[in-house]
Every structure is written in C-alpha cells, then in structure tokens.
Amino acid sequence: MAYSEKTRDVFTGEIVAIKDKGLFKEKRFICSPQDAEITVEYPEGSSLSKVLNFCANNYLGLSSHPDVVKAAHEGLDARGYGMSSVRFICGTQDIHRELQDKVSKFLGMEDTLLFPSCMDANSGVFEAVLGQDDVIIADRLIHASLVDGIRLCSAEYDTFKHMNMKHLRKKLELHQDKRTRMVVTDGVFSMDGDLAPLDEMVALCNEYDAMLLVDESHASGFIGKTGRGTHEHFGVIDGVDIITTTFGKGLGGASGGCVSGRKEIVELCRQKARPYLFSNSLAPPIVNASIKVIDLISGSTERRDKLEWNTEYFRKGMEEAGLNIRPGETPIVPVMLYNAKLANDMARDMYAEGIYVIGFFFPVVPAGAARIRVQLSAAHEKEHLDKCVEAFRKVGEKYGILGLGKSEIIEKYGN
Amino acid sequence: MDKMKEVVLEYVIDEYIDEDDDEEVGVDSPLISSGIVDSFSMVSLKRFLENKYKVRLSDEEATPEAFDTVTSICSLVQKHLG
Numbered sequence: 001m002a003y004s005e006k007t008r009d010v011f012t013g014e015i016v017a018i019k020d021k022g023l024f025k026e027k028r029f030i031c032s033p034q035d036a037e038i039t040v041e042y043p044e045g046s047s048l049s050k051v052l053n054f055c056a057n058n059y060l061g062l063s064s065h066p067d068v069v070k071a072a073h074e075g076l077d078a079r080g081y082g083m084s085s086v087r088f089i090c091g092t093q094d095i096h097r098e099l100q101d102k103v104s105k106f107l108g109m110e111d112t113l114l115f116p117s118c119m120d121a122n123s124g125v126f127e128a129v130l131g132q133d134d135v136i137i138a139d140r141l142i143h144a145s146l147v148d149g150i151r152l153c154s155a156e157y158d159t160f161k162h163m164n165m166k167h168l169r170k171k172l173e174l175h176q177d178k179r180t181r182m183v184v185t186d187g188v189f190s191m192d193g194d195l196a197p198l199d200e201m202v203a204l205c206n207e208y209d210a211m212l213l214v215d216e217s218h219a220s221g222f223i224g225k226t227g228r229g230t231h232e233h234f235g236v237i238d239g240v241d242i243i244t245t246t247f248g249k250g251l252g253g254a255s256g257g258c259v260s261g262r263k264e265i266v267e268l269c270r271q272k273a274r275p276y277l278f279s280n281s282l283a284p285p286i287v288n289a290s291i292k293v294i295d296l297i298s299g300s301t302e303r304r305d306k307l308e309w310n311t312e313y314f315r316k317g318m319e320e321a322g323l324n325i326r327p328g329e330t331p332i333v334p335v336m337l338y339n340a341k342l343a344n345d346m347a348r349d350m351y352a353e354g355i356y357v358i359g360f361f362f363p364v365v366p367a368g369a370a371r372i373r374v375q376l377s378a379a380h381e382k383e384h385l386d387k388c389v390e391a392f393r394k395v396g397e398k399y400g401i402l403g404l405g406k407s408e409i410i411e412k413y414g415n
Numbered sequence: 416m417d418k419m420k421e422v423v424l425e426y427v428i429d430e431y432i433d434e435d436d437d438e439e440v441g442v443d444s445p446l447i448s449s450g451i452v453d454s455f456s457m458v459s460l461k462r463f464l465e466n467k468y469k470v471r472l473s474d475e476e477a478t479p480e481a482f483d484t485v486t487s488i489c490s491l492v493q494k495h496l497g
Contacts, residue, residue: 140456147455159456161433367450 022340034063034253036379040356051356052384054374056253059222059331060293060303061379063253067296068289072254075288083281087114088270091281099287102294103260107220107228107245108237111266114287116279118217118246118257119145124273125213125244125259126153126182133179137171139163139196142186143215146244150184162189165200172208181210187219187230187243191365191373193332195223198230202239211265213242217257218332221250222304222378227297241265247286252293256282307331307378310385314376317389322402324409331376335392336369338406339413343370346395353391368415419468419492424485426463431456442485457482464488470495 018024031048032039038053062068075095085091100112115121122145126136134155138146141162150157158175160167168183175181183205185196198214205212216229220243224232227250231240242261247254259269269276297303311331318325318333326334337343343359350357350372361370374388396402401409420442428440431451438451446452452460461477464470470492481491 138455140453158459158462161431164433362450 034058036377036384051351051354052387054355054357054388056375056377057249058253058377058379059250059307060297061377062293068252068292071292072285072289075285079284082283085281086277086279087281088277093284095284095287095291099291102291103258106294106298107243107260109243109260110263112258112260113266113269113276114282115257115259115276116282117248117255118244120275120279121244121257121259122146122149122215123152124275125242125269126150126155127274128269128272129265130155130182134182135175135178136182136184137175138184141189142184143190146184146215163194163196165197165204169204172204172210176208181208182213183210184213187214187216188223188330188332190218190332191360192326192334193328193330195230195233195330198236198240199234202236211241212239214240216243216245217249220245221297222307226301227304247290252290254286254289256286256290303378307376310376310380314385314389317385318392321389321393323392323396324405333374333376334371335374336371336406338368338370338410338415340370342399342413343372346399347372349395349398350391353394355388355391419489420485423488427485430459445483447479447483454479464492468492468496
C-alpha cells in the first residue's frame with residue numbers, strides 16, 4: 001500500500017500540532033444563500049441555527065441579489081456552463097471582453113485581464129512584468145497572495161513599515177539603482193480596515209520614478225464617493241498604475257479576479273502570467289453576473305451609500321457600548337481584544353447570541369493583536385446592527401472589558 | 416561581538432519598530448517568534464548583514480530560528496567571519 005500507516009502518522013502528527021497550537025480551523029456549513037441572515041450547521045452535525053452574518057466579504061450585499069442571480073442564469077442559458085479551456089486557446093467569449101472593458105472603465109484604467117481569482121492575479125502579475133534588474137517595495141502587511149506572487153518573481157524585493165511614508169521614501173532612495181521600481185500595497189488592509197495613503201504614495205512614486213500596484217479586493221465597489229476604490233477616495237485615479245481586485249467580495253461574491261492598469265503591463269500578463277495561461281477561463285454565468293454587478297453599481301451609489309451609513313452607525317454604537325474598536329471609516333471593524341483565547345471565547349459566545357463572527361490571532365494578525373473582525377454589509381438592516389451591538393455589549397460585559405483600553409485589557413487577560 | 420550586536424540591534428530597531436511603538440527590544444528579545452520580524456520582511460535584515468559584513472548567508476542558514484534574536488544572528492555572521 002502506497003499510503004502506509006507510517007505516512008499517515010506523519011500527517012496526523014502535523015494536524016495534531018495545529019490543534020495543539022489552537023490554530024485548527026473547524027468546519028462550518030452554511031445551509032442557505034449568502035446573506036445578512038444565514039442558516040448554519042455548526043458544530044458539524046448539530047441542528048441548524050439562524051444567525052446574523054457579520055463575517056462575510058459581502059460588502060454590497062450582492063451575493064444573492066435577484067438581479068445578479070438572474071444575470072447568472074441568463075449567462076448560463078446564453079453562453080453555457082463552462083469553457084473547457086484556458087483563455088488563450090478557446091476560452092474567451094464576447095462576454096469576457098465585455099466584462100474586461102467595463103471593469104477598465106469603472107476603475108479608470110487602460111486595460112483589464114480576468115483571472116480565475118485575485119489570488120491568481122496576484123500570483124501572476126509580478127513574474128510576468130518584472131525581472132532580476134527590478135525591485136518590488138511592499139508594505140509589510142500586504143495580503144498573503146501578494147507575498148506569494150512577489151516570492152515567485154525573480155525581482156529583488158524589500159519591505160517598508162506599515163503605511164510609514166518616511167520609511168517608504170528611504171527604501172525608494174535605496175533602490176534608485178534598479179531598472180524599475182514597483183511599490184505594492186493593499187488599498188484597504190483586510191485585518192485592520194485601514195486605508196493606504198495613496199495620495200502620498202502616488203507623490204512618492206512620481207518623485208522616485210516608481211510604479212504603484214494596489215490590491216483593491218476590500219475596496220472595489222464601495223470605497224470612494226462612487227465606489228471606484230481607494231484611488232478615488234484619495235483623488236488619485238490617474239496615479240495608480242496597476243489594480244488587482246476580486247469579483248469574490250463586494251463585486252458579487254462568486255469568484256474571479258483581474259489585473260487592471262497600464263496597457264503594456266496588462267498585455268505582458270496576457271502573454272506571460274502563468275495562472276492566466278494555465279488555468280481555466282472564468283465561467284460564463286459568473287462573467288455575466290459580474291457584468292450586471294458593474295452595471296448596477298455604475299448606475300447607482302445606493303448600495304455603497306447604505307454601507308457607508310451602516311458603517312458609521314455601527315461604529316458609533318460599538319464605541320458607545322464601550323467596545324475597543326480600531327478607529328476608521330471602512331466596513332471592516334476590528335474589535336480589539338489582544339488575547340487569542342479571549343477572542344475565541346467571545347466569538348463563541350457571540351454565536352450563541354445569534355451573531356456569526358470569528359476571532360483572529362497570530363499568525364493571521366501580529367502577535368498580541370488578537371481581535372474579532374466584524375464586516376458590515378449593505379444587506380444589513382438597522383435592526384441587524386442593533387442586535388449585533390447589543391450582543392457585543394452583553395458578551396463584553398460578561399468578560400468585563402467594556403470601557404477598557406488596550407493596556408487594561410492586556411492587564412486583565414494578558415497577550 | 417558586542418559591537419556587532421550593538422550595530423545589528425540598532426538596525427533592527429530602526430527597520431522594524433515604529434517610532435510611536437513602546438516595544439522594548441534587546442539583544443535577546445525574540446524577533447521572529449514574537450512577530451516583530453516576519454519571514455517576508457526578514458529579507459531586508461539579511462541584505463543588511465550581507466552588505467555590512469561582506470558575507471553570503473544561504474537560505475538554509477537564514478532560518479527563522481537563526482534570525483530569532485540579535486545574539487543568534489550575530490553568532491551566525493561571526494561563524495562566516497571566522
């Protein structure tokens with residue numbers, strides 16, 4: 001037998017080690033469409049519970065929107081289920097081109113290329129564009145998919161302290177001898193919900209002749225007055241050279257991603273990016289539904305406006321209830337607890353109160369920075385937000401953390 | 416060795432600690448296992464050591480364990496200097 005007991009023991013030991021470190025991810029099954037209110041089987045095998053979902057990336061509430069679902073059905077009927085091909089052989093339909101054109105227009109970019117996911121876009125873009133004479137200078141807290149993509153590329157790389165422009169300047173000065181420089185950041189950082197200061201970054205990139213790549217996965221569709229993203233928020237739409245983003249979060253929630261930007265860079269991705277060349281084309285129902293999403297949010301800011309209102313209302317409610325939330329203006333609201341066990345225990349108690357949230361701790365976030373990350377949606381109604389704040393108040397009171405700051409919570413629970 | 420520790424510690428503080436951070440770092444403070452330096456940002460520390468001390472640290476040597484404290488980093492560099 002090729003899979004011997006000895007081999008099995010190797011992997012079992014690794015799984016046990018993950019459990020011992022408290023890092024084991026449990027199975028949770030959603031038995032309903034994705035929405036503000038969902039039906040969940042958790043723990044596995046237990047009876048179903050109706051809970052309010054505060055941990056989805058469903059920022060615009062479009063995952064189960066009737067117009068989006070209808071467009072997916074129409075795409076299925078008109079263009080079929082799948083392409084059975086990568087894009088460049090026989091996997092590109094007219095609707096792939098239409099979606100790319102609409103995304104370019106929406107983001108204010110010259111050209112766009114679809115990838116199976118934003119993880120794939122981030123994995124492929126660096127290697128396709130840069131070589132050993134170039135340098136990538138990245139914020140230290142960029143998404144793991146960007147880190148993986150950078151590591152796959154032969155360019156030298158360096159990092160700067162999170163959103164520290166003085167440090168970025170120092171690194172840009174250090175690497176003036178390279179052929180090209182590419183600065184890399186998230187637009188909105190997924191764990192803290194903070195916005196990269198793109199106005200300052202564009203100015204620095206101009207001063208030191210560097211390109212700027214921004215991952216807008218947690219921004220596209222709702223950051224900025226018309227939801228174009230972080231570059232719109234900071235008034236530097238023309239200053240960003242490359243955007244990578246996803247159709248798996250605000251822009252519909254299914255899957256797919258893209259590289260959008262300067263036409264030569266997009267062309268190089270079309271010619272050389274390995275996840276584009278060696279992975280299947282985005283399925284027609286998803287492409288058609290994504291076109292509908294872009295049409296919906298291009299025609300009205302109603303959903304991002306509602307999300308903005310929800311964000312302000314929820315953040316104010318949480319502060320008044322005495323929770324220690326990280327200040328900000330995005331729908332990612334970290335409830336800071338600093339202690340991993342406390343974050344896990346509180347998330348479990350929140351679930352018992354009918355609120356689905358998750359605790360995050362090292363290595364997903366820096367050591368000593370454990371938190372529950374709340375994610376708001378345009379699908380949430382005011383009563384959902386009230387119920388969530390009330391549950392946090394009740395659970396927070398149980399653990400005696402209401403009104404406490406960082407040092408007081410650490411003093412009480414350690415970190 | 417003490418001079419090297421001083422130089423490396425100064426670089427670590429300047430490169431990895433934010434100006435407004437009250438974190439105190441000494442030569443035996445854990446860097447990687449505490450999350451101050453992660454495997455992604457470790458590259459600048461490795462480059463600094465190679466340029467400053469004119470040594471070549473292979474990926475096999477530059478492990479998270481070897482880079483976990485200023486003292487262990489200096490031991491590794493010292494080994495190359497002979």
